[in-house]
Amino acid sequence: MSPNKKKVMLPHTMAKAGWDVLIGRDDIEAVGYDPYIAMPDLQAALKDTDGIALSLTPLKAPEIAAAPRLRVAARIGVGYDAVEIPALTARGIPLMVVGTANSVSVAEHAIFMMYALAKKVMFHDAAVRANRWQDRWKDVPVDLAGKTILIVGFGRIGTRTAKRCLAMEMTVLVYDPYVPAATVKAAACEPVGDLDAAVPRADVVCIHCPKTPETVGMFNAARFSRMKPSATIINTARGGIIDEKALYDALSAKKLAGAGIDVFDAEPTPADHPLLKLPNTIVSAHMAGVTVESMDRMAVATVKNILSVLDGTPNKENAVNKEVFG
Numbered sequence: 030m031s032p033n034k035k036k037v038m039l040p041h042t043m044a045k046a047g048w049d050v051l052i053g054r055d056d057i058e059a060v061g062y063d064p065y066i067a068m069p070d071l072q073a074a075l076k077d078t079d080g081i082a083l084s085l086t087p088l089k090a091p092e093i094a095a096a097p098r099l100r101v102a103a104r105i106g107v108g109y110d111a112v113e114i115p116a117l118t119a120r121g122i123p124l125m126v127v128g129t130a131n132s133v134s135v136a137e138h139a140i141f142m143m144y145a146l147a148k149k150v151m152f153h154d155a156a157v158r159a160n161r162w163q164d165r166w167k168d169v170p171v172d173l174a175g176k177t178i179l180i181v182g183f184g185r186i187g188t189r190t191a192k193r194c195l196a197m198e199m200t201v202l203v204y205d206p207y208v209p210a211a212t213v214k215a216a217a218c219e220p221v222g223d224l225d226a227a228v229p230r231a232d233v234v235c236i237h238c239p240k241t242p243e244t245v246g247m248f249n250a251a252r253f254s255r256m257k258p259s260a261t262i263i264n265t266a267r268g269g270i271i272d273e274k275a276l277y278d279a280l281s282a283k284k285l286a287g288a289g290i291d292v293f294d295a296e297p298t299p300a301d302h303p304l305l306k307l308p309n310t311i312v313s314a315h316m317a318g319v320t321v322e323s324m325d326r327m328a329v330a331t332v333k334n335i336l337s338v339l340d341g342t343p344n345k346e347n348a349v350n351k352e353v354f355g
Contacts, residue, residue: 047328
């Protein structure tokens with residue numbers, strides 16, 4: 030590589046729209062890599078790397094230490110639990126995320142899962158395919174209009190889910206201790222400060238908060254015991270926020286009506302995972318934020334984030350650890 034060029038590592042799986050941003054940038058050498066790369070190989074590749082885009086690849090202290098030239102890391106997404114932020118911050122390296130590039134996609138996926146559970150899609154689809162039309166009365170769908178949803182997390186995605194639920198004539202409760210009550214009220218939603226008091230009111234719980242030590246295991250056996258037996262829960266945020274064993278117990282005992290799960294503790298999810306055996310769950314492979322359109326938006330945003338730092342004009346709004354900018 031020319032000493033005048035900056036090396037940027039991009040996963041092979043990143044949408045072409047992101048690679049196209051680099052057309053005409055003769056000062057950048059874009060190098061593709063396998064997102065499942067082994068950590069020793071990643072460490073070797075990082076020795077002369079100035080910027081890296083991350084999809085599935087973790088970035089921890091050993092990898093950061095092996096990258097003396099690294100100036101920026103960027104997630105092709107908004108979650109960053111696989112990245113060791115303190116190690117980046119100690120080096121003054123920003124971690125960038127894509128902002129609202131996939132927010133609409135995640136909100137739509139959450140709404141899809143709500144409707145699929147309310148309309149008993151899995152049951153009725155299977156009944157028709159098996160020519161069991163007479164079974165249609167065994168699991169009658171319900172309306173979402175007039176129901177109450179509790180949205181946990183009122184950021185880029187939670188606010189968009191709320192707008193859609195209001196349009197569906199639902200009552201929207203919001204639990205987010207980091208958002209002022211006035212902001213929630215201005216969005217025509219009802220702020221709630223006590224999660225345990227709010228859970229029994231909800232017909233649907235929708236999780237849109239980040240995974241932090243504070244939120245790990247937030248929905249456990251105790252919380253599920255407070256929910257209505259007719260209620261459903263949706264998680265398009267991160268695995269670990271829901272206690273999966275407790276969820277299985279509640280669903281199998283009919284203490285909850287259903288669950289829509291896009292994220293799991295272990296991914297890929299083992300084929301023998303108990304939740305996959307239940308008829309009252311709908312699942313997807315961590316795909317809520319992944320659509321044809323969002324892949325393009327995220328790829329473009331990711332590369333622009335990297336370039337903003339390398340060009341000396343960082344897009345600070347998209348940085349997780351803004352303190353590195355001083």
